[in-house]
Structures are given as structure tokens and as C-alpha cells.
Amino acid sequence: MKSSPESMPLKKPKRISDVLILSIFLVLLLILFSFTSENFFTYANISTMLNNMVIAGAIAIAITPLIVARGLDISFGASLALSTVVMAILYNKGYNFFLIILIGILIPTLVGLINGLLAEAFNLIPLILTLGTTSILIALGQVMTNGNSIPMLTDPLFYFATKSFLKIPFPIMVLAITIIVYWFLLTYTKLGKKIYIIGSNPLTARLSGIKVKQIKVLLYVLLGIVTGVSAIIMVAISGIGYIYHGNNLTLPVLSAVFLGGMSLAGGEGSIWKTLLGTLIITVIFTGLSLANIQFYFIQIFQGLALLIIVAFYEVRKKRAEIK
Amino acid sequence: MPSNDLVLEMKNIIKNFPGVRALDGVSIELKKGEILGLLGENGAGKSTLIKILAGVYLLETGEIIIEGQSLVFSSPKESLDNGVRVIYQELSSFDPITVVENIFAGEVLLKRFGFVNWGEMVKAAKKILSELGTDINPLEIMENLTVAEKQVIEIAKAVHKKAKIVVMDEPTSALNEKDVQTLYSIMRKLKKEGVSIIYITHKLEEIIAITDRTVVLRDGKKVGDVLTQNTTKQELVNLIVGKSFSELYPKQDISKGNILLEVKNLSYLNKVRDVSFYLKKGEIVAFFGLVGSGIHLLFRLLFGDIKKTTGEIYIEGELVNIKNPVIAKKNSIGFVPIDRKEEGIALSMDVKTNLVTANIDEIGKGVRFNRKTEKMKALNWVNKLSIRTPSIDTIINNLSGGNQQKVVVAKWMECDSKILLMAEPTRGIDVGSKAEIYNIAEDLCNKGAGVLIVSSELPEIMSISDRVIVMKRGKIISEYNTKETTQEELMHVVSS
Numbered sequence: 002m003k004s005s006p007e008s009m010p011l012k013k014p015k016r017i018s019d020v021l022i023l024s025i026f027l028v029l030l031l032i033l034f035s036f037t038s039e040n041f042f043t044y045a046n047i048s049t050m051l052n053n054m055v056i057a058g059a060i061a062i063a064i065t066p067l068i069v070a071r072g073l074d075i076s077f078g079a080s081l082a083l084s085t086v087v088m089a090i091l092y093n094k095g096y097n098f099f100l101i102i103l104i105g106i107l108i109p110t111l112v113g114l115i116n117g118l119l120a121e122a123f124n125l126i127p128l129i130l131t132l133g134t135t136s137i138l139i140a141l142g143q144v145m146t147n148g149n150s151i152p153m154l155t156d157p158l159f160y161f162a163t164k165s166f167l168k169i170p171f172p173i174m175v176l177a178i179t180i181i182v183y184w185f186l187l188t189y190t191k192l193g194k195k196i197y198i199i200g201s202n203p204l205t206a207r208l209s210g211i212k213v214k215q216i217k218v219l220l221y222v223l224l225g226i227v228t229g230v231s232a233i234i235m236v237a238i239s240g241i242g243y244i245y246h247g248n249n250l251t252l253p254v255l256s257a258v259f260l261g262g263m264s265l266a267g268g269e270g271s272i273w274k275t276l277l278g279t280l281i282i283t284v285i286f287t288g289l290s291l292a293n294i295q296f297y298f299i300q301i302f303q304g305l306a307l308l309i310i311v312a313f314y315e316v317r318k319k320r321a322e323i324k
Numbered sequence: 325m326p327s328n329d330l331v332l333e334m335k336n337i338i339k340n341f342p343g344v345r346a347l348d349g350v351s352i353e354l355k356k357g358e359i360l361g362l363l364g365e366n367g368a369g370k371s372t373l374i375k376i377l378a379g380v381y382l383l384e385t386g387e388i389i390i391e392g393q394s395l396v397f398s399s400p401k402e403s404l405d406n407g408v409r410v411i412y413q414e415l416s417s418f419d420p421i422t423v424v425e426n427i428f429a430g431e432v433l434l435k436r437f438g439f440v441n442w443g444e445m446v447k448a449a450k451k452i453l454s455e456l457g458t459d460i461n462p463l464e465i466m467e468n469l470t471v472a473e474k475q476v477i478e479i480a481k482a483v484h485k486k487a488k489i490v491v492m493d494e495p496t497s498a499l500n501e502k503d504v505q506t507l508y509s510i511m512r513k514l515k516k517e518g519v520s521i522i523y524i525t526h527k528l529e530e531i532i533a534i535t536d537r538t539v540v541l542r543d544g545k546k547v548g549d550v551l552t553q554n555t556t557k558q559e560l561v562n563l564i565v566g567k568s569f570s571e572l573y574p575k576q577d578i579s580k581g582n583i584l585l586e587v588k589n590l591s592y593l594n595k596v597r598d599v600s601f602y603l604k605k606g607e608i609v610a611f612f613g614l615v616g617s618g619i620h621l622l623f624r625l626l627f628g629d630i631k632k633t634t635g636e637i638y639i640e641g642e643l644v645n646i647k648n649p650v651i652a653k654k655n656s657i658g659f660v661p662i663d664r665k666e667e668g669i670a671l672s673m674d675v676k677t678n679l680v681t682a683n684i685d686e687i688g689k690g691v692r693f694n695r696k697t698e699k700m701k702a703l704n705w706v707n708k709l710s711i712r713t714p715s716i717d718t719i720i721n722n723l724s725g726g727n728q729q730k731v732v733v734a735k736w737m738e739c740d741s742k743i744l745l746m747a748e749p750t751r752g753i754d755v756g757s758k759a760e761i762y763n764i765a766e767d768l769c770n771k772g773a774g775v776l777i778v779s780s781e782l783p784e785i786m787s788i789s790d791r792v793i794v795m796k797r798g799k800i801i802s803e804y805n806t807k808e809t810t811q812e813e814l815m816h817v818v819s820s
Binding site (some may be wrong): 191192193194195205269 | 436649650652653654658659661666667668669670671672673677681682684685687688691692693731
């Protein structure tokens with residue numbers, strides 16, 4: 002066997018991994034905020050912070066494999082909001098609690114199924130398609146509520162939102178379970194392997210007898226289920242059903258995902274990177290809030306962080322290609 | 325010939341990469357108006373040599389002399405400025421721009437007040453194109469052009485920049501016979517005007533047809549430098565691999581078994597019409613036809629990538645309804661598509677993943693994917709098919725075309741395909757890998773599989789198939805035992 006630069010490229014020196022860079026960035030942020038606010042590292046703050054990231058975090062995790070497989074769904078905010086609205090309306094009409102919870106999960110699941118089927122059956126561009134679904138869902142919710150919030154205060158949900166087990170708040174447990182399930186799915190299962198192949202080259206995947214469309218629809222549906230669970234957490238934390246609940250969700254979720262180095266070209270990304278992305282976004286938000294910076298300015302910082310990191314990834318990729 | 329006739333001399337070029345000597349003292353000469361063929365397997369050093377000439381790699385040891393002047397290029401631009409134009413395999417044309425913009429590539433003719441003088445530019449482009457004997461509209465958008473036309477544009481660019489030396493890296497790998505002839509006539513025109521051409525190809529027929537002289541590289545050394553008219557294909561092959569032709573393509577006599585696949589009256593719209601044929605165990609049947617003959621669609625029908633309009637497919641006597649690739653795979657059909665990078669492999673994934681892509685469901689129990697099994701299986705195929713890769717964790721994009729193709733074939737062997745459909749299985753890969761692919765196909769036949777091939781290379785069809793089926797406009801027009809026909813006959817049938 003011979004070796005030559007054409008048939009046997011030599012291993013490039015190992016690049017510093019994305020995970021390491023993200024971790025360093027996170028630590029730097031933590032150090033920075035521990036100086037700007039002395040309350041930063043208290044149990045109260047950390048648990049509030051984690052509680053704040055549960056919903057965005059769970060959805061960011063669930064959308065990760067979908068984006069790996071070159072799908073996309075930006076209607077999660079609207080779908081979550083509509084679900085909270087329907088739950089609150091049904092609650093006020095006196096329906097059975099468990100039925101309400103079930104419907105709360107079913108609505109986003111159904112939205113996911115419809116998005117997935119439309120995207121795959123008609124090869125629609127998912128960004129545009131789900132932008133369309135978003136506006137339909139929001140409009141539906143507005144019709145139902147006139148844009149008003151509807152209270153839904155229940156004992157079990159209040160208990161769920163405020164109590165903890167072994168000092169771990171219940172919502173954070175939900176996030177932890179989501180992370181573990183998706184991490185296992187992407188890393189250790191046949192489905193996970195197929196998802197990466199689909200993302201790398203959908204045509205090759207199809208011509209290798211992988212059920213590309215079915216798998217992608219499944220990922221839309223799974224995202225729907227997680228969105229449904231998140232809707233319940235949202236009602237539990239806020240005590241209201243509100244069609245604008247999702248408004249401040251889309252940017253943090255997508256920021257978290259792209260901070261984690263995902264690309265819409267598919268084939269790359271991992272649960273850990275998304276998780277790091279979520280942590281970074283959350284820390285920026287909390288740190289700035291504690292430093293008494295106005296909400297709108299915080300959004301500017303979040304946007305800037307996203308731009309800087311995305312630009313950073315691009316530059317890094319180009320460099321790697323040149324080498 | 326007097327030495328002032330030399331346009332280019334590359335003397336004693338040595339190029340080292342970490343751990344490997346890619347070029348070991350190679351010297352070539354190129355005369356004015358000469359077409360020099362450059363032959364060699366992938367990894368022989370052709371690309372490295374050209375990249376040094378193009379200023380992509382820095383010249384470390386050796387000398388480049390262009391028209392008597394010793395030069396060192398520190399960037400591709402300097403090489404371009406000295407009259408060297410390399411037309412790479414993957415065409416560099418930017419698709420959404422017009423032909424004329426592409427030919428002028430960034431430079432513009434200006435009118436007064438800084439307005440772009442489109443009229444002049446179009447005129448100039450038209451002149452160059454008509455001199456090259458084509459009637460491509462300079463205002464056409466690049467992406468509407470065929471591969472062949474894009475190539476002509478690349479050449480037009482070279483003419484426009486007054487290139488003295490044009491290097492063509494496997495220009496015909498995506499061209500049909502007619503386009504190849506057009507390319508040849510353009511090359512002859514350039515030659516007449518005193519432009520020198522370095523022509524890189526894997527196809528010996530082309531070397532014989534168009535070049536004046538041939539340089540053969542093997543393992544970074546020059547092993548042959550012959551006048552083309554004084555050599556034979558046989559000799560060139562021997563130089564390329566250091567083996568004889570019969571060693572390379574040893575057509576084994578494999579006993580034929582029962583009928584494995586039978587197709588009855590298969591049709592797809594009006595593009596594949598009423599096609600019936602059979603394939604026996606141990607048999608290699610080749611389909612031959614020009615563009616529009618439907619041979620590629622036929623393969624996609626058999627693999628369920630497109631849905632048949634009418635017709636029946638029987639596998640080992642049983643009627644099957646192949647609605648999609650999943651069902652095709654279940655029926656032990658494997659498909660090696662024509663476009664390796666777009667459809668055969670997942671370019672950004674590693675070698676081991678690509679080796680098991682079609683068989684993921686069998687690796688590990690239940691829902692779990694067993695990485696150990698994956699690794700074992702991958703190592704097994706890398707050894708069995710001598711896939712040249714630094715490791716099974718290497719991203720497949722870094723492998724040579726031939727080795728990528730072996731991975732695609734191995735993918736189907738991994739899931740025990742009994743019927744292998746191979747579309748242009750050796751397109752763009754070197755002679756050595758070609759032989760290996762043929763050997764793999766024959767081994768499969770020995771084990772009772774059957775192979776269908778679509779190929780536009782007649783020598784390939786002649787050397788490995790048992791039967792040839794010729795198609796034209798979607799219909800089978802004739803069928804031969806390969807032994808009882810000739811390339812000339814096939815070419816005649818298909819083009820008459």
C-alpha cells in the first residue's frame with residue numbers, strides 16, 4: 002500500500018473543539034457577572050436562572066436533531082402559546098384536569114405533525130412554511146381570547162412550578178430528562194446515526210434505503226411533544242394562558258442553537274453544544290438583569306452575542322478549509 | 325527541435341508533504357503548440373505537479389522556466405499573469421452570472437463616465453466563442469449551460485487572457501461522445517494558434533486520440549515520456565500501473581446460475597418504454613446508450629427512486645413491487661449512483677459511517693447503535709477491499725475518488741445485496757482502482773450475485789460484461805453476447 006497526499010491525506014493537527022471554546026466563553030461570562038453583581042452565585046439566583054431556561058432549553062434541545070437533519074420549525078413559540086390559551090379556556094369551563102393536560106400536549110404535537118407532513122410531502126422550505134403556521138396559530142389564539150390573558154391557577158401546577166425534590170425544582174427535572182433522552186437518541190441510537198447521515202446528504206441517505214421523510218416527520222412531532230410539555234410548564238410558572246407567551250421564546254431558542262455551532266446546512270450539532278448555547282444565553286440574560294439593565298438593552302446584547310458567535314464560526318470554518 | 329521552441333520546462337521538481345514525497349525529481353518539457361498528455365493513477369503526483377505550476381503550492385526544489393525565464397510563483401495570480409491557465413475538474417464558473425461576465429472575470433471595459441461598455445464586451449466574447457466554433461450566447465446565464473458548454477467558457481476565458489499554457493484536468497469526465505469531439509476540435513484550434521496544452525485524463529483512448537506526447541507519472545516519479553504515435557494503450561497501461569493489461573482486467577469465467585432478476589415490459593412515462601430483460605446469478609450485464617436512451621432512468625426505476633408507470637419486476641421468480649429504495653434494499657438490490665459525491669456518499673461523514681449507511685438497522689440490538697460492531701465491520705471492509713484511508717475515522721471527502729467508490733460498493737456488500745446496479749462505476753477514477761472495482765464486481769458474481777452496469781466507456785463494457793443491452797430513446801434495440809460483438813459494432817448501432 003502506498004501513501005501519497007492525494008490518496009492519503011495526513012491528519013490535520015487537532016483543532017480546539019467547539020465545546021471547549023463555548024465552555025471558556027461561558028466561564029468568562031460567569032466571572033464577569035460575578036463582579037458586576039454579588040448576588041450572582043447565590044442558590045436563589047442560580048435556581049431562578051435555571052428555571053428561566055427550562056422552556057427555551059427544552060425546546061432548543063428538541064429542535065437540535067431536526068436542524069441536524071436539515072429541517073426547521075420556528076412555530077414552536079406560537080404553538081406553545083396557543084396550547085396555553087386552549088388549556089386555560091378549557092380549565093375555566095371546568096374540564097377534567099388530566100384531559101386538559103393531555104390536550105395541552107396534543108395541540109403542539111399536531112402542529113408538529115402538520116408542519117412535518119407539509120414540509121416533507123410538498124418539499125416546502127421549512128422556514129417559510131413554519132412562518133406561515135406561526136401566523137395562523139397566533140391569529141387563532143387572538144380570535145379565541147381577543148388578545149387577553151386567561152388565568153389558570155391550579156394546585157398541582159402551582160406545586161409543580163414551585164416545589165422541588167432533593168433540592169432540584171421539578172421544571173429543571175423536566176429539562177434534565179429532555180436532555181438525557183435526546184442525548185441518548187442522538188448519540189447512541191440507530192435513529193441518531195441516521196439523523197446525522199440525512200443531514201450530511203439527504204439524497205445519499207434516501208438512496209441507501211433510509212426512510213428520510215418518515216424520520217424527519219417524526220422529529221417535527223417530537224419537537225411538538227416537547228413544546229406541549231413546555232406549554233404546561235409555562236402555564237404552571239405564569240398561571241395564565243396567553244397567546245403572546247411565545248414572543249420572547251423564538252430568539253433565545255434559535256440563538257442558543259446557533260451559538261452551539263449548528264448550521265442550517267445540516268449534518269452537524271450536538272445536544273451538549275446546544276445546552277452550552279442555552280446556558281450562555283441564559284447567563285447573559287440573568288447577569289444583565291441583575292446589573293439592572295433594561296430588558297430592551299438585554300435583547301440587544303443577546304442579538305450581538307449571536308452575531309459575534311455566528312461570524313466567529315464562519316471565520317473559523319473558512320480558516321479550516323484553507324488549511 | 326531547438327530549445328527555444330520550449331514554452332515550459334519544469335526541472336527536477338521535488339515536493340514533500342509531511343511524511344510523504346509527492347514528487348521525486350520530476351522534469352517535463354512542453355513545446356509551443358504541443359498537446360502533452362499527463363497520465364498516472366490518483367496519487368501518482370499529477371495534481372501536485374499541476375498545482376505547483378499553477379502557483380497553488382510553493383515551489384521548493386526545482387525550477388520552472390517559461391519561455392526561457394526562470395520563475396517562482398508565490399500565488400495563483402502570478403501563474404495566471406505568466407500565461408498559465410488551469411481548468412480544474414470541478415468547474416470554477418460562478419453560476420448566476422452571464423457568460424460574458426464570466427469570460428471577463430472581474431475586468432470590465434468602460435465607456436466614458438465610467439459606464440460599463442456591455443456592447444464591446446459582448447462583441448469580444450462572441451468573437452472568442454465563434455473562433456472556438458461554438459454559438460453560445462454571451463448573455464446566457466452560466467447555470468443554464470451544459471457541463472460541456474461551461475468547459476468551453478473556461479477555455480474561452482483562457483483565450484481571452486491570452487494563455488500560453490492551458491492545463492485541462494480530466495475535462496471529459498462528464499461529457500458525452502459528441503461533446504468530447506467538440507472539445508477535441510477546440511483543442512486542435514488552440515494548438516494551431518500556438519497554445520500549448522497539458523491534458524490530464526484517466527482515459528487512454530483520449531490520450532491516443534488527441535495528444536502529441538505523453539508523460540506518465542507513478543508514485544511521484546516520471547516513468548515514461550513517449551511520443552503518442554509511437555506507443556500503444558498496452559504500453560501506457562503498463563507504465564501507469566507497472567502491470568500488464570490482462571492482469572488488470574482478468575475477465576473470469578464465472579458459471580451462470582438461475583435467473584435472479586427478470587423485468588417485463590417496464591415503462592416510465594415515455595422515457596423508458598416496454599423494457600424486458602433478465603439477469604442470471606453470476607452474470608454482469610451492461611447497458612449501453614447515449615444521453616436520452618433511458619438507461620439511467622431504468623436503474624432508478626429498478627431501485628424504486630422513481631415510480632414505474634407499468635411493468636413487472638421479478639426477483640428469483642417472485643413478483644415484487646419496488647415502490648421506494650427501502651423496498652429495493654429489502655429485496656437485496658444495491659445501487660451505486662452515477663454522481664458519487666451527490667448521491668453515493670455523505671461527504672462530511674467519516675469512512676466508517678459511509679460503510680454502514682445502508683445497514684444501520686442491523687448494527688446493534690433494538691434501538692441502540694453498536695459502535696463496536698460498526699468499527700469491526702468498517703475495518704473488515706477497509707481490509708477486504710484495500711480502501712486506502714488513514715483511518716476509518718477519516719472524513720470521506722479526503723479520500724481519492726477510487727477509494728470513495730470502493731466505500732459505496734462496500735456499503736451494499738455490507739447489506740448482502742444480490743443484485744448490484746452500478747451506474748458509471750469507474751467514472752473519474754484511476755486505472756488501478758478501476759481494476760479493483762471490476763474485481764469486486766466479479767467476486768460478487770462468484771458468490772452468486774448479479775451485476776447490472778451502465779457505462780459510457782465501451783472498453784469497460786467490453787472487458788467486464790457478459791452481455792450488452794443497447795438502448796435508444798427508452799427502448800431496447802439490441803442485445804449481444806459481449807464476446808460476439810465489437811466496440812465498433814456497438815457504437816454503430818447506438819448512433820445510427
